[in-house]
Amino acid sequence: MIDEGSIRHAGSSEVSVAGIEAAARLFPVATVQNRYNLSDRGSEDVLEYCEHHGIGFIPWYPLAAGLLAQSDSPLQAAARRRQAASGQTALAWLLRRSPVMLPIPGTARVAHLEQNVGAAGITLSDEEFRAIDQAV
DSSP: OTTTTSOSOEEEESOOHHHHHHHHTTSOEEEEEEEOOSSOOTTHHHHHHHHHHTOEEEEESTTOOGGGGSTTSHHHHHHHHHTOOHHHHHHHHHHHHOTTBOOOOOOSOHHHHHHHHGGGGOOOOHHHHHHHHHTO
């Protein structure tokens, strides 16, 4: 489809590094969409590969926070300091985690969409980022 001009870019979903490399032999991989969030970082090697090769990384299920959603967690503490929702703060952590990160949290409500977009305006301190990162 790229060769035909039907599409300009293509990506892969739920792939390993080997899968990205195999796909790259057929087409330039623009993005990878794998499950990745604060609680599930099983695709860390894939994210690092994407960073090294300039490939966009789209985490699916990006708002899963697991134990970090509890009231005494570093995620909640950072959210309270900013008067932000925990979901916003989880998205802020993802955005800070990597320059190739492109989270697309799903929502059915405009208010929730606006809240998610607000995550781009949250800058976690180095200490907050590390505390959240190490809490899981």
